[in-house]
Amino acid sequence: MSKLNPLLHQELRLSIVSFLAGVETADFKKLMEVTQATKGNLSVQISKLQKAEYITIAKSFKGSYPHTNCALTPKGEKDFEIYLKELKELLNI
Numbered sequence: 001m002s003k004l005n006p007l008l009h010q011e012l013r014l015s016i017v018s019f020l021a022g023v024e025t026a027d028f029k030k031l032m033e034v035t036q037a038t039k040g041n042l043s044v045q046i047s048k049l050q051k052a053e054y055i056t057i058a059k060s061f062k063g064s065y066p067h068t069n070c071a072l073t074p075k076g077e078k079d080f081e082i083y084l085k086e087l088k089e090l091l092n093i
Contacts, residue, residue: 004090007052008083012037012045017054017080020072025058028068046070054079 008014015035020026026034032042046068049055054076058069072080 004086005079005083007048007054008080010045012041013049016042016045016049016070017072017076020055020070021077021080025069025071028070031070049076052076 008017012035015037016031019031019034028039028042028046031037031046032039035042037045046055046057050057053073055070055072058071060067060069
């Protein structure tokens with residue numbers, strides 16, 4: 001039996017990737033709302049996902065406020081699908 005991907009198996013990162021798998025993009029504020037994470041924790045976790053090339057991060061400004069948009073990469077999609085398949089096999093579903 002293969003080991004579940006530890007990067008995706010962490011609860012907050014899994015929440016982020018799961019949400020992004022169902023949308024084209026999501027901004028930081030929406031991800032905070034969906035995951036109920038603090039700004040600091042969410043920031044750290046999206047940075048880890050970006051470093052692993054699972055998500056892309058686009059930073060811009062809306063007026064004078066910073067705006068961060070995230071999207072799942074093809075690598076992120078593929079590894080998420082593999083993670084789900086392995087989880088189903090582990091659970092025998």
